[in-house]
Every structure is written in structure tokens, then in C-alpha cells.
Amino acid sequence: MIRPLLVLRLLTMPCLWMGLVQLVFGELSFMLFKDNVASNFAMPASITLGVSLVLLIAFKKYQLPSVSTREAMLFASLTWLAVGVLGAIPIVTIAHVTFTDGVFESISALTTTGATVLSGLDEMPRTFLMYRQFLQWMGGLGVVIFVVAILPMLNIGGMRLLKAETPGPIKDEKLSPRVASTTHYLWLVYLTITALCAICYYLAGMSVFDAIGHSFSTVSTGGFSTHDASMGYFHSSLLLWICNVFMLLGATNFALHYRVYLAKSIKLYWRDEEMKAFLMIVFVISCLLAFYLYQKGANATFSGAFTESFFHVISFITSTGFAATDLSAWPAVTAVVLIFVGYIGGCAGSTAGGNKVIRNIISLKSVGLELKRLVHPNGVFAMKFQGRTIGADVRHSVMGFMCLAALTTMVFTVLLMTTGLSFVAALSATAACLNVLGPGFAELGSSFAPLTDTGTWMMSFAMILGRLEYFTVLVLFFPVLWRH
Amino acid sequence: MIRPLLVLRLLTMPCLWMGLVQLVFGELSFMLFKDNVASNFAMPASITLGVSLVLLIAFKKYQLPSVSTREAMLFASLTWLAVGVLGAIPIVTIAHVTFTDGVFESISALTTTGATVLSGLDEMPRTFLMYRQFLQWMGGLGVVIFVVAILPMLNIGGMRLLKAETPGPIKDEKLSPRVASTTHYLWLVYLTITALCAICYYLAGMSVFDAIGHSFSTVSTGGFSTHDASMGYFHSSLLLWICNVFMLLGATNFALHYRVYLAKSIKLYWRDEEMKAFLMIVFVISCLLAFYLYQKGANATFSGAFTESFFHVISFITSTGFAATDLSAWPAVTAVVLIFVGYIGGCAGSTAGGNKVIRNIISLKSVGLELKRLVHPNGVFAMKFQGRTIGADVRHSVMGFMCLAALTTMVFTVLLMTTGLSFVAALSATAACLNVLGPGFAELGSSFAPLTDTGTWMMSFAMILGRLEYFTVLVLFFPVLWRH
Ligand SMILES: [K+]
Ligand SMILES: [K+]
Numbered sequence: 001m002i003r004p005l006l007v008l009r010l011l012t013m014p015c016l017w018m019g020l021v022q023l024v025f026g027e028l029s030f031m032l033f034k035d036n037v038a039s040n041f042a043m044p045a046s047i048t049l050g051v052s053l054v055l056l057i058a059f060k061k062y063q064l065p066s067v068s069t070r071e072a073m074l075f076a077s078l079t080w081l082a083v084g085v086l087g088a089i090p091i092v093t094i095a096h097v098t099f100t101d102g103v104f105e106s107i108s109a110l111t112t113t114g115a116t117v118l119s120g121l122d123e124m125p126r127t128f129l130m131y132r133q134f135l136q137w138m139g140g141l142g143v144v145i146f147v148v149a150i151l152p153m154l155n156i157g158g159m160r161l162l163k164a165e166t167p168g169p170i171k172d173e174k175l176s177p178r179v180a181s182t183t184h185y186l187w188l189v190y191l192t193i194t195a196l197c198a199i200c201y202y203l204a205g206m207s208v209f210d211a212i213g214h215s216f217s218t219v220s221t222g223g224f225s226t227h228d229a230s231m232g233y234f235h236s237s238l239l240l241w242i243c244n245v246f247m248l249l250g251a252t253n254f255a256l257h258y259r260v261y262l263a264k265s266i267k268l269y270w271r272d273e274e275m276k277a278f279l280m281i282v283f284v285i286s287c288l289l290a291f292y293l294y295q296k297g298a299n300a301t302f303s304g305a306f307t308e309s310f311f312h313v314i315s316f317i318t319s320t321g322f323a324a325t326d327l328s329a330w331p332a333v334t335a336v337v338l339i340f341v342g343y344i345g346g347c348a349g350s351t352a353g354g355n356k357v358i359r360n361i362i363s364l365k366s367v368g369l370e371l372k373r374l375v376h377p378n379g380v381f382a383m384k385f386q387g388r389t390i391g392a393d394v395r396h397s398v399m400g401f402m403c404l405a406a407l408t409t410m411v412f413t414v415l416l417m418t419t420g421l422s423f424v425a426a427l428s429a430t431a432a433c434l435n436v437l438g439p440g441f442a443e444l445g446s447s448f449a450p451l452t453d454t455g456t457w458m459m460s461f462a463m464i465l466g467r468l469e470y471f472t473v474l475v476l477f478f479p480v481l482w483r484h
Numbered sequence: 485m486i487r488p489l490l491v492l493r494l495l496t497m498p499c500l501w502m503g504l505v506q507l508v509f510g511e512l513s514f515m516l517f518k519d520n521v522a523s524n525f526a527m528p529a530s531i532t533l534g535v536s537l538v539l540l541i542a543f544k545k546y547q548l549p550s551v552s553t554r555e556a557m558l559f560a561s562l563t564w565l566a567v568g569v570l571g572a573i574p575i576v577t578i579a580h581v582t583f584t585d586g587v588f589e590s591i592s593a594l595t596t597t598g599a600t601v602l603s604g605l606d607e608m609p610r611t612f613l614m615y616r617q618f619l620q621w622m623g624g625l626g627v628v629i630f631v632v633a634i635l636p637m638l639n640i641g642g643m644r645l646l647k648a649e650t651p652g653p654i655k656d657e658k659l660s661p662r663v664a665s666t667t668h669y670l671w672l673v674y675l676t677i678t679a680l681c682a683i684c685y686y687l688a689g690m691s692v693f694d695a696i697g698h699s700f701s702t703v704s705t706g707g708f709s710t711h712d713a714s715m716g717y718f719h720s721s722l723l724l725w726i727c728n729v730f731m732l733l734g735a736t737n738f739a740l741h742y743r744v745y746l747a748k749s750i751k752l753y754w755r756d757e758e759m760k761a762f763l764m765i766v767f768v769i770s771c772l773l774a775f776y777l778y779q780k781g782a783n784a785t786f787s788g789a790f791t792e793s794f795f796h797v798i799s800f801i802t803s804t805g806f807a808a809t810d811l812s813a814w815p816a817v818t819a820v821v822l823i824f825v826g827y828i829g830g831c832a833g834s835t836a837g838g839n840k841v842i843r844n845i846i847s848l849k850s851v852g853l854e855l856k857r858l859v860h861p862n863g864v865f866a867m868k869f870q871g872r873t874i875g876a877d878v879r880h881s882v883m884g885f886m887c888l889a890a891l892t893t894m895v896f897t898v899l900l901m902t903t904g905l906s907f908v909a910a911l912s913a914t915a916a917c918l919n920v921l922g923p924g925f926a927e928l929g930s931s932f933a934p935l936t937d938t939g940t941w942m943m944s945f946a947m948i949l950g951r952l953e954y955f956t957v958l959v960l961f962f963p964v965l966w967r968h
Binding site: 396402406417422423472478 | 821
């Protein structure tokens with residue numbers, strides 16, 4: 001059973017938060033950047049804050065500790081939608097885009113997708129640019145809390161696996177106290193990494209504004225930039241390698257970061273089966289791509305091909321979506337490889353999208369086990385992950401997730417094509433949104449502006465669907481499942 | 485353990501058979517068609533027959549009943565390769581193509597793929613044209629025996645499911661007696677349906693030559709034609725609808741055909757869960773496509789759109805690959821839908837390729853069960869198919885198969901692109917070969933001739949891989965699995 005008023009009461013919290021953020025950005029515009037957009041932030045902020053406070057007081061009798069898992073799923077889906085709409089208001093009024101495009105841009109920021117309908121970023125008000133970057137950072141934090149605190153409990157797509165991995169409070173079965181206690185340490189880890197990233201960017205030559213702005217979209221694996229040319233604007237290999245490190249850190253399980261911090265041992269990263277596989281996949285694919293690019297003459301020097309390969313593979317596998325060069329000038333196969341790499345994804349429990357490395361490992365092990373069973377029909381084989389035996393339920397969830405990702409990709413690609421896009425544009429946009437990756441190709445190579453309104457709404461939905469790991473959202477569309 | 489000489493002994497049988505077939509076609513050329521290609525068939529036939537007979541006598545001490553499942557898998561893979569090479573010889577000498585292209589064409593015929601490197605078919609010797617058609621029919625029969633008699637025993641991709649469905653002898657665990665007894669009734673069913681198809685084609689206006697030739701490639705869901713324009717050559721809606729019926733019959737589980745025959749009740753088709761789902765999928769997708777085509781003005785009349793939609797959806801879902809119109813003149817999305825539809829495939833135990841309807845059903849049910857489990861975390865749910873409970877092992881096999889199909893598609897698409905193809909051409913060729921479907925798009929829209937030699941060999945391998953349901957072939961590439 002769903003209690004709508006309780007869900008509404010829960011929704012006031014992220015809305016209040018969005019109101020506060022916009023208020024701060026109004027203040028920043030007025031006091032610091034002096035770019036005359038203060039009212040674009042302050043106006044919607046005051047309305048949001050007012051309405052949210054009234055609702056909060058009206059519904060204060062609804063106690064949080066009693067939230068059920070179904071209500072949590074509805075709340076998660078509605079949060080991204082509601083905050084997306086609220087966050088869109090300054091975008092609509094400052095960048096002069098339609099409501100449809102504004103909501104798309106806002107949801108793209110909050111889901112850390114980083115697909116944009118805007119161009120001419122370099123001329124936009126600085127408050128507005130920083131606001132976009134900050135939305136990604138905030139969205140990334142929300143995602144981390146969702147994937148570390150809520151997903152393992154629901155066991156969406158086999159994520160109960162991670163439960164044994166996560167620190168103390170996570171094993172608690174009650175939703176709210178758990179979210180509260182987990183949020184505390186996740187927030188600290190997230191903030192620390194972001195601060196380190198900003199400092200490194202600054203020391204490597206970015207302005208304070210760009211360093212902070214890009215640290216927001218790097219650690220959240222969001223991929224928004226304050227420049228149309230993205231990371232290519234800076235023409236610095238050093239910055240690309242710094243970016244590589246922090247994209248990887250953002251795509252690492254945040255519970256693992258916390259364990260590394262507690263144990264004061266960096267070796268734990270390598271001892272984690274998912275993280276180890278992740279780094280090896282990145283290394284192998286990047287090297288193959290570097291050799292291919294160099295051999296095809298897409299890069300003049302091997303070190304250039306090496307740097308660009310690592311940067312783009314990491315950017316796509318972590319679902320960040322930064323670019324450092326004009327990808328359309330590369331051989332067509334590289335774009336396809338990068339799109340496919342986006343489906344691998346980062347580690348579970350991180351800000352990264354895609355299917356997650358852990359699910360790829362379990363799927364491959366599952367296929368391997370089938371091959372083994374064929375050769376030894378009477379053998380009994382158990383699947384191991386990180387030393388523990390993986391049960392049939394986890395395998396079912398994981399494989400179901402993979403099939404759903406493939407099916408959803410096909411459905412959205414066909415639907416987008418009926419709005420008039422080419423196959424490559426439709427497939428790349430679908431992959432970019434479902435994997436919260438960002439960059440499109442072909443007609444959508446420079447921005448998502450060419451999408452029709454219908455297409456834009458589809459992609460806004462796809463981003464929320466992918467961000468919340470499909471099941472969380474889909475379950476809401478089958479009321480028949482809710483019956484006992 | 486593999487006994488190479490036993491496998492060689494087994495291989496003499498299909499080779500002998502191929503020799504006999506070529507001998508008959510040499511005779512046909514000399515006596516009936518008088519098209520001066522008799523020696524092109526008689527020469528390789530005599531060599532093949534001679535060598536095979538010598539080997540057969542030399543290895544007669546190897547007894548067939550003792551064949552192990554591993555040897556059966558190796559035998560199945562090598563059969564398609566060996567017979568493919570032998571079948572290629574007349575193609576190379578008559579159509580004047582390279583050895584690479586000849587083997588591709590031959591494997592394409594025998595795996596019932598129907599992808600071709602040839603053009604100008606209408607001017608080719610009639611013996612040669614009928615030979616190509618007959619190879620498909622023979623390949624189709626081989627496939628039916630493989631999928632009904634061998635696959636369920638190996639439980640490749642969850643096919644143990646079908647065991648309870650198949651008539652008496654199939655439940656036997658010994659390989660050879662089972663293949664022998666099963667072959668008998670499969671052969672009768674296959675021959676009956678083909679004869680009916682040829683008669684219907686003839687009555688609807690085809691020449692005797694075309695009626696027999698097209699019945700071979702319809703019931704085997706092969707898709708070769710004696711005309712470059714494929715079924716479009718005849719300009720007859722009636723023929724398209726007859727073709728629809730027999731493509732569907734070819735894509736039906738042949739064990740089900742036999743049960744229908746035994747029970748003398750056509751209702752059994754509808755009572756079969758897989759068949760029912762198959763027909764409903766065909767109906768729904770065809771209707772949607774018909775409406776879309778009519779609305780987009782691709783067809784002037786609705787009845788024209790209706791006929792063409794059903795024909796092409798059935799042609800692609802059954803992996804036949806006949807065309808009745810220039811698909812490149814249709815909206816781009818239709819080609820994509822047809823490629824995706826090819827992945828659904830026909831029923832298990834038929835000549836059709838693709839992932840098979842049964843695996844789609846089980847995957848969807850698996851995803852549905854996951855959604856249900858999310859809503860009712862403490863519920864216990866069992867999966868039912870055709871009234872029986874489906875165990876975890878079948879689900880693992882099925883989902884493993886689906887993941888493997890997706891992964892293989894990505895790998896071959898990327899590899900083909902490195903040979904210089906566009907994304908659409910590479911993806912469509914991969915889908916056409918893995919699903920033993922046939923038609924390519926973009927550069928490969930009229931034939932597979934533009935492929936490089938490397939690309940052609942890749943696709944020859946892909947056809948065998950897809951035809952033998954991935955696992956049978958892949959298992960041979962991991963010797964490490966063979967250790968105890
Ligand atoms: K992103
Ligand atoms: K075919």
C-alpha cells in the first residue's frame with residue numbers, strides 16, 4: 001500500500017533543498033559574480049521554499065521511520081522528476097529555452113547524465129554555469145546515497161551482493177535511520193574527493209572558477225563543462241590525466257572508499273574484485289584503442305593517442321562523458337566502441353551509470369559456468385565473487401537487469417527513430433541517456449537541441465529510468481504487481 | 485576426452501551425403517537442365533565420394549553408439565565447416581567467385597542463412613540455382629535434427645525444457661540411437677510440409693522450377709531465391725501469403741508438428757505456449773508496422789501495407805530473409821525494427837534462427853518475477869512455462885544465452901567495422917549472420933560481396949556460431965574447460 005501524503009511529505013525535503021540551493025545561487029549572482037541573474041534564482045527559490053515549508057508543516061504528523069520499500073521506490077522516482085522540474089526554472093528563464101528543454105537539461109544535470117540542449121556556454125552568465133555544475137554534484141551525492149543505502153536493501157538487479165560489503169549501518173533493515181547514518185559518511189568521502197579534485201585542477205592551471213566547476217562534474221561523473229569544447233578547451237594532457245584519476249574515483253564504490261579510509265590501506269582497492277576488474281578493463285580497452293588510433297593515423301604521436309584513448313575510454317566507461325577532441329574526426333568504429341563501453345559502466349555504489357562492472361562480471365561468470373556445465377554435464381559448479389558464493393537469486397536479478405538494459409535500448413532506439421532521427425543518433429542518444437553518459441553522435445553530436453519535444457521527454461524519462469536502475473521506475477508502471 | 489578418429493569417422497557421413505547430392509546435380513545438369521555444368525558437380529562429387537568411402541572403411545571399427553556429448557559438439561561444428569567447404573566447390577567453379585566467397589555462400593546455404601555474395605542470379609545455370617536452393621533444404625533438415633535431437637540433451641541455452649515436449653525416443657539419453665529414431669519422423673514431417681509448399685506455390689502461379697526451388701528455401705527458412713528480386717519477382721500477394729504460412733510452419737517446433745499429426749488436432753498449435761506467443765508477437769508487430777507504413781505513405785493502400793508488413797515481419801522473425809520490395813525505400817526505422825525482430829527468432833526445435841521465442845518468454849518472465857519480488861520482498865515465486873515449473877538452471881542457461889547473443893553482436897560489429905564497414909552495415913551483417921537471417925543493409929544491401937576477405941571469414945564463422953546456438957561452438961575454444 002502506498003500512502004500518497006507520506007510520499008508528498010518526503011518530497012518536501014529534496015524540494016526544500018533545491019529551494020535553498022537556488023537561493024544561494026541568487027545570492028552568489030548578486031554578491032560575487034554580479035551577472036544580473038539574481039532574480040532568476042531568487043524568485044523560484046522563494047516560491048519553492050514557501051510551498052515546501054507549508055507542506056512540511058501540514059504533513060508533519062507523517063513519521064519518516066515507517067517508510068516502506070514501495071514508498072521509497074515511488075519517492076526516489078518522483079524526487080528526480082520534481083527536483084528536475086524545479087531546477088529547470090532558472091534554466092528556462094536564463095538560457096531562453098522551452099520548458100521541455102529546460103526540464104531535460106535539469107534532469108540531465110541531476111541524474112549526472114550531462115547531455116545538454118545548450119550551446120554557446122562560454123558566453124553564459126557565470127552564476128548559471130556554476131549552477132549547472134553544482135546540480136550535477138548534488139545529483140551525484142543523491143545517487144551515491146541511493147545506490148549505497150537503498151539499492152542493496154531492495155536487491156535491485158542483484159545489488160544485495162553489496163550488502164555484505166558495505167560498512168556497519170548499511171546492514172540495518174529499517175530504511176530511514178539507515179539512510180541518515182549512511183548519508184553522513186558518504187557525504188564526507190564525496191566532499192573530500194571533490195575538494196582534492198578542485199585543488200589538483202587549480203594547481204594544474206585551471207582558474208578557480210573552472211577548477212571548482214569541473215571538480216563538481218568530474219567526481220559526480222556528470223560531464224557538464226563551462227566550455228563548449230569541454231575538457232578540450234584547456235589543451236593540457238596533465239589536466240586530462242588528473243581528470244582520469246578523479247573520474248575513476250567517482251566511479252568507485254563509495255563504500256569501498258570509506259573502507260580504504262578506515263583501514264588506511266590503499267591496497268583494498270586492488271583486493272576488491274570489482275575494482276580490480278574495472279581497472280583491468282579500462283587498461284586493456286584503452287591500450288587497444290591507442291594502438292588502433294595510432295595505426296590509423298588519427299593521432300600523430302603514440303603518446304598523444306595513448307593519452308586520448310585513456311581519457312575517452314575512462315570518460316565513457318565511468319559515464320562521465322567529457323570530450324577532449326572532436327570524436328567525429330576519429331574512425332567511426334571508435335564512437336561505436338565508446339558507446340558499447342558506456343554499457344559496461346563503473347562500479348556499483350558509485351555515481352557512474354551503465355550496467356556496472358559487477359553485473360558484467362557475474363554475467364560473464366554465468367556464461368562461463370554454462371560452458372563448463374556443457375562439458376561436464378554431471379558436475380556441480382558454484383559461482384564465486386569476492387570469495388563468497390553467489391546464489392541463484394542474485395544471478396537471476398543480474399541477468400534480468402542485463403536483458404532489461406538491452407530491451408530498453410531497442411525500444412527507445414525505435415521510438416526515437418519514429419521522431420525522425422537516424423539510427424546512429426537514436427541509438428547513441430538512448431545509450432547516452434540510459435547509461436547517464438551524455439554525449440550523442442550524428443545529428444546529436446554537438447547537442448540534444450535537434451530532438452523533437454516528444455523525443456526530449458522520452459530521453460528525460462530514459463535518464464531517470466537508467467539512473468534508478470530500471471526496476472525502481474518500471475515497478476511503478478505495473479500496478480497489477482502490487483496486489484497480493 | 486576427444487577421440488579425433490571417431491570424429492573423423494562421423495564426419496565421413498555428411499561428406500558422403502554431400503558427394504551424393506553433387507552427383508545427383510551433375511546428373512540433373514546432364515539429363516534435365518542441359519546447362520553444361522555437369523562436370524562442375526561430377527568432378528568434386530567423385531573425389532568426395534572416393535575419399536569418404538576410403539575413410540569410412542578405414543575407420544569402420546569406431547562404433548557410433550559410444551559418441552560422447554563433447555564429441556557430438558565437435559562433430560556438429562566440424563560438419564557445417566567441412567560440408568560448407570565441399571559444397572563451395574561447384575559455386576567457385578560455376579559462379580567464378582573466390583574460395584572465400586564460395587565457402588561463405590555454401591555455409592550461408594547450409595546454415596539456412598541465405599546471405600549471398602552473388603548477383604545476376606536470373607542468368608545463372610538452372611542446375612546451379614536449384615543446387616543452392618537444395619543446400620538450404622538439406623541444411624534445414626540437418627538443423628531440425630540437431631535442434632530437436634541433440635540440443636535438448638545438451639541443454640544448450642536452456643533447451644532441456646523441450647525434452648518433456650518431444651515425442652518418445654527423444655527422452656533417451658544415448659545419443660546415436662536417439663538421433664536415428666528421431667531423424668525418421670522429422671524427415672517425414674519436413675518432406676510433407678515442403679511438398680505441400682511446392683504444390684501451393686505451383687497452383688498460385690509459379691513455374692515448377694521456381695515452386696520446388698522456393699519451397700526448399702521457404703520451409704528451411706533459408707531465404708535463397710532463384711531471382712535477384714527475391715519474392716518481389718512474382719508481384720503476387722497470394723504468393724506472399726502462401727509464403728507466410730510456410731515460413732511460419734518452418735519456424736514451428738517440428739516436435740510440435742509431429743504431435744499435431746499424431747493427435748490429428750490442429751488446436752495443439754494454439755495450446756503450445758511458445759507457438760501462441762510467437763503468433764501473437766507476429767500479429768502485433770506486423771499490425772503496428774502496417775499502420776506506421778500506411779501513415780508514412782510508404783504504401784499507397786492499407787491492404788498493401790498490411791500484406792507487406794506481415795510478409796516482412798514473418799520473413800525476418802522466422803529468419804527466412806525473403807524480401808518483396810526495396811526495403812531501403814522504406815523509412816529507416818523499419819529496417820531497424822526488422823533487424824531487432826530477427827533477434828526474437830522462431831520457435832525452438834525449428835529451422836529458424838534468432839534467440840527463439842521460448843527464450844524471450846523465459847527472459848521476460850524472469851524480469852517480471854524480479855519486479856514482483858521487488859514489490860513483495862518476502863514472497864516466493866516460481867516460474868511457470870507450459871504449466872510446468874522452470875528451475876533455476878534453465879533460467880541461468882536462457883539468460884546466459886541472451887547475454888552471449890548481445891555480447892557476440894557487439895564484438896562482431898566492432899570487428900567488422902575495423903574492416904571498413906559503416907556501423908549500420910556491420911551491425912546488420914552481424915545480426916543477419918548470427919541469427920541466420922540473411923539480408924544486410926547499407927553497403928551490404930544488395931549482396932555481401934563488398935565484404936573484405938577477413939570480413940567474409942568472420943561472417944562465415946558467425947553463421948556457424950549462431951546456427952549451433954553459440955555454446956556448441958564456443959566450448960571448443962576453451963580447452964581449459966575440458967579439464968576435470
Ligand atoms: K555523465
Ligand atoms: K535465412
